[in-house]
Amino acid sequence: NAGVTQTPKFRVLKTGQSMTxxxxxxxxxxxxxxYRQDPGMGLRLIHYSVGxxxxxxxxxxxxYNVSRLKKQNFLLGxxxxxxxxxxxxxxxxxxxxxxxxxxxxxxxxVT
Amino acid sequence: xxxxxxxxxEMSVQEAETVTLSCTYDTSENNYYLFWYKxxxxxxxxxxxxxxxxxxxxxxxxxFSVNFQKAAKSFSLKISDSQLGDTAMYFCAFRxxxxxxxxxxxxxxxxxxxxxxx
Numbered sequence: 001n002a003g004v005t006q007t008p009k010f011r012v013l014k015t016g017q018s019m020t021x022x023x024x025x026x027x028x029x030x031x032x033x034x035y036r037q038d039p040g041m042g043l044r045l046i047h048y049s050v051g052x053x054x055x056x057x058x059x060x061x062x063x064y065n066v067s068r069l070k071k072q073n074f075l076l077g078x079x080x081x082x083x084x085x086x087x088x089x090x091x092x093x094x095x096x097x098x099x100x101x102x103x104x105x106x107x108x109x110v111t
Numbered sequence: 112x113x114x115x116x117x118x119x120x121e122m123s124v125q126e127a128e129t130v131t132l133s134c135t136y137d138t139s140e141n142n143y144y145l146f147w148y149k150x151x152x153x154x155x156x157x158x159x160x161x162x163x164x165x166x167x168x169x170x171x172x173x174x175f176s177v178n179f180q181k182a183a184k185s186f187s188l189k190i191s192d193s194q195l196g197d198t199a200m201y202f203c204a205f206r207x208x209x210x211x212x213x214x215x216x217x218x219x220x221x222x223x224x225x226x227x228x229x
Contacts, residue, residue, distance in 0.1 A: 031214075031215075033217075035219075040120075040221055041221060042115070042202060042219040042220050042221040042222055043202065043204075043217075043219040044219075045216070045217065048214075050214055056212070056214070088154065090156065092156075098144050098146075098161055098206060099146075099158050099161070100156075100158075100217065102148075102155065102156035102157075104153070104154055104155050105154040105155075
């Protein structure tokens with residue numbers, strides 16, 4: 001199993017550009033999450049999904065959209081990137097248990 | 112408000128010695144789970160240990176153990192016989208049930224950067 005993978009690993013955007021981050025898991029997990037990690041802030045939940053076709057807002061959803069069309073994929077979209085969205089983005093997935101399995105992260109810089 | 116506080120931004124320990132990372136949290140819930148995650152320079156988040164709030168016995172995983180004080184809302188991580196590979200950022204987190212939706216919410220602390228010195 002590859003576990004949780006994220007594409008791309010790094011990206012630089014200009015203000016106003018759009019992009020989509022892809023998270024994929026091959027563990028048949030129901031729950032998937034998108035977090036952002038900023039210095040001194042820990043991880044903050046952006047959006048999450050409890051199953052295929054469902055999404056819900058987390059703590060900091062503004063400026064982001066998500067979709068879960070297939071169970072194994074959870075996409076995070078930025079329609080108009082802003083410098084405040086410069087961060088490291090982590091995807092995680094979970095079955096029914098307690099443990100979240102994290103992807104390797106995507107470092108996004110918005111200039 | 113539900114929060115997790117890690118008051119030690121950075122710590123260092125000599126190889127083979129013991130170090131304790133502190134974590135306090137605030138919640139009005141009675142049933143929840145607590146976790147310590149390790150994030151090495153590779154950025155991959157790895158679960159180190161978890162504790163169920165209803166269990167009084169402290170969890171242990173090899174060199175890692177916790178001191179869980181439910182009344183004090185304290186959940187510290189002890190690393191014994193520290194190794195160079197333990198150098199990482201450590202995050203404390205807890206999971207609680209969102210009653211309105213029936214889903215779970217994970218709340219993370221800001222992390223403690225641990226450096227193991229040779």
